[in-house]
Amino acid sequence: MYPTATTSANDNVTLDAWFNSSNVNQQGQMILYNGSDNSRNGYGFSINLENVTSGNLYALYGNIDWFNTGTQLSSNTWYYGAMTISGTSLKMYLNGVLVYSTTNSNPITPTLYTNIGRNDYPA
Numbered sequence: 001m002y003p004t005a006t007t008s009a010n011d012n013v014t015l016d017a018w019f020n021s022s023n024v025n026q027q028g029q030m031i032l033y034n035g036s037d038n039s040r041n042g043y044g045f046s047i048n049l050e051n052v053t054s055g056n057l058y059a060l061y062g063n064i065d066w067f068n069t070g071t072q073l074s075s076n077t078w079y080y081g082a083m084t085i086s087g088t089s090l091k092m093y094l095n096g097v098l099v100y101s102t103t104n105s106n107p108i109t110p111t112l113y114t115n116i117g118r119n120d121y122p123a
Contacts, residue, residue: 007016
């Protein structure tokens with residue numbers, strides 16, 4: 001049996017975390033994710049995606065859409081990331097500064113589990 005997602009909310013949500021990677025060029029470093037990637041629901045943020053080694057911050061939102069914030073990260077550096085979802089608006093902050101915003105449909109209601117600091121690739 002899977003644990004349940006931390007919240008099933010898909011509106012008026014804030015996720016935040018301190019994070020530090022020893023290698024920002026490694027693929028698929030999930031920082032915080034609420035939902036099920038297998039069921040394609042939820043939201044979160046990561047360093048890179050599977051098969052991506054750009055060292056950029058990514059936000060997951062909407063109907064499992066990944067958005068490259070264009071924000072380059074450095075290895076061995078502490079960051080404070082925060083993601084807010086309000087209505088159809090997503091905002092991503094890094095160290096208190098807005099680095100990305102977009103509008104999209106609300107995320108599909110999160111199910112199953114919450115991941116903190118999971119390496120998404122290889123699975």
